[in-house]
Amino acid sequence: MAVLVTGGGGYIGSHMVWALIDAGEEVVVxxxxxxxxxxxxxxxxxxxxxxxxxxxxxxxxxxxxxxxxIIHFAGSVVVPDSVADPLGYYDNNTVKSRSLIESAVKAGIPYFVFSSTAAVYGTPDVLEPVTESVNLKPESPYGSSKLMTEIMLRDTASAHAFTYTALRYFNVAGADPAGRCGQSTAGATHLIKVACATALGMRPSISVFGTDYPTPDGTCVRDYIHVWDLVQAHLKALQRMRAGGGSLAANCGYGRGFSVLEVLDAVRNVHGSDFAVSFSERRPGDPAMVVADPSLAKEELGWVPQHDDLAGIIRSALDWELHLVRKNSY
Known part of the structure; x- marks a missing residue:
């Protein structure tokens, strides 16, 4: 049997395709x-x-x-853009996902892995690692659009011979350890990618949005997960469903957070040079702190992260940025 990857030319999707092929799967994109x-x-x-x-x-x-x-990555992912264009996000992320789910049901596709997000949590009531059982209260149309799709999957699984796994990503970074793919989207807003590009002189500076959050240094705190660990969680989810496991929503993160300023310091340390930083007002839709409790993914999926090291994540991201520079992709 084959696995259909939607959005397989994108950042995470392209890594997923390689991981599936490495695992001996037939892949359609x-x-x-x-x-x-x-x-x-x-x-x-x-x-x-x-x-x-x-x-x-x-x-x-x-x-x-x-x-x-089906492993479903296709969608729009920039939180501030979703605030500016909510209907566009509801169309691309929710309406089109509904169409895909309907097509899957009509074709009798039994297994579905969904690329969800920690944005479904919004700002947790307590600033500590969040479990899947906390109240879901997204603060952006992006988070709401993903939560709506989770709800559709839940209800579809109740009505049809259909099993799903929704993986709630925290902040994804890094690149394929074999150097085959990485984050290549022009104008990408991922913090580690932007910081690495700035360190390499491909951007004049990096902006920090908000320094007055209720966190130790006033900047947002996030849980950063290496993209290769993330796609391995998808493989584990697929294997679990094929073995008879039921539907599941699970966090994908490492369970510890770093502030924006800590990440920038880590990039400086790994690259070995300084770079320009500017400070701006908060962006709409950004929670102060979101860190995963990944216990459920580890227990249910048997997922064991292999790249839980911020410096290592940054090093792989820097290597990919250098690859893009050599390709003249900027």
Whole structure:
């Protein structure tokens, strides 16, 4: 059987494709390439360019390939953009996910892994690692759009022969340890990517948004997870469902947080040079602190992170930025 990866030309999706191929899986990719790249998709994967909401294309994909699982990454991911364009985010992340889920049910696809987000939590009531059982109260249209999709998956699983795993990502960073892919999107807002690009002189400075949060140094605190550990959690989720495991929502993080200023200091230390930093007002939709309690993923999926080291994450991100520089991709 094959696995369909939506958004397989994007940052996390391209890593997922490589991880599946490394695991001996047959892989099919659909991506409209709005932010992803054709070159980032492993050549062993079968590629369809198009939109997940194109029901005719989805029928074609399911008829031409023996697919038993979907890993769904396609979507928009920038929190401030979602605040400025909520309807666009609800369309791309929620409405189109609904169409994909419907296509999957009609085709009899039994397993579905969803790229969700820690943004479904908003700012937790207590500033400590969050479990999946806390109140879900997203503070941005991005978080709400993902939570709506989780709800649709839950209800679909109750009505059909359909099992899903929703993985709630914390802050994803780094690049493939083998150097095959990384975060390549122009204008990406991921802190570690922007800091690495600034350290290498590809950006004039980096902005810190807000220094008055209720955190030790006043800047936002996040849990940073290496992209390769993240895609391994997806593989574990797929294996668990194929073995008869039920539907699940689980955090993907390491259980410890770093502030924005701590991350910038770590980039300075790894790269060995300073860079310009500017300070701005808070951005809308940014919670003060969100750190994962990953116990459920470890227990239910048997997930054992291998790259839980901020310096190592930064080093792999820097290596990928140097690769982009050599490719003249800036």
């Amino acid at each position: 659909i991506d409209r390439l709005s932010t992803g790249f054709r070159w980032a998709i492993a050549p062993e994967a079968r590629f369809y360019e198009g939109d997940i909401a194109d029901a005719a294309l989805m029928r074609q994909i399911f008829s031409e390939n023996e697919i038993d699982a």
